[in-house]
Amino acid sequence: MECIVKFDVVHGQDVKSLRGLVFVDGHALPTTEQLTEMFKDMKYEVTPDRTEPMRFTPVQPSAGYDHIRIRELDTGEKKYTEDRDLKNIVSNLMPNPNRPI
DSSP states (O other), X not given: OEEXXXXXXXXXXXXXXXXXXXXXXXTOOOOHHHHHHHHHHTTOOEEEOSSOTTXXXXXXXXXXXXXXXXXXXXXXXXEXXXXXXXXXXXXXXXXXXXXXX
């Protein structure tokens, strides 16, 4: 089965929206390794971000982009979309060492 990956490549204030394709077993979502390989095929050498599961950062510091963020994973029957409102609420509730309590 195929999974359409919709993602944004962030260049400072500029954002380029792109799509990629990953083949998965059944109706499963792609693994991090499959997504990394898809980006590699598209000439984006990235590594997954440890703090955000749908964000990938460039391997080379001299890359022409800041990061890649996956917006949507669509297998045709199942669709994963990041809920940014929920993410903002949770991030505001999490302790931040740079923000006074």
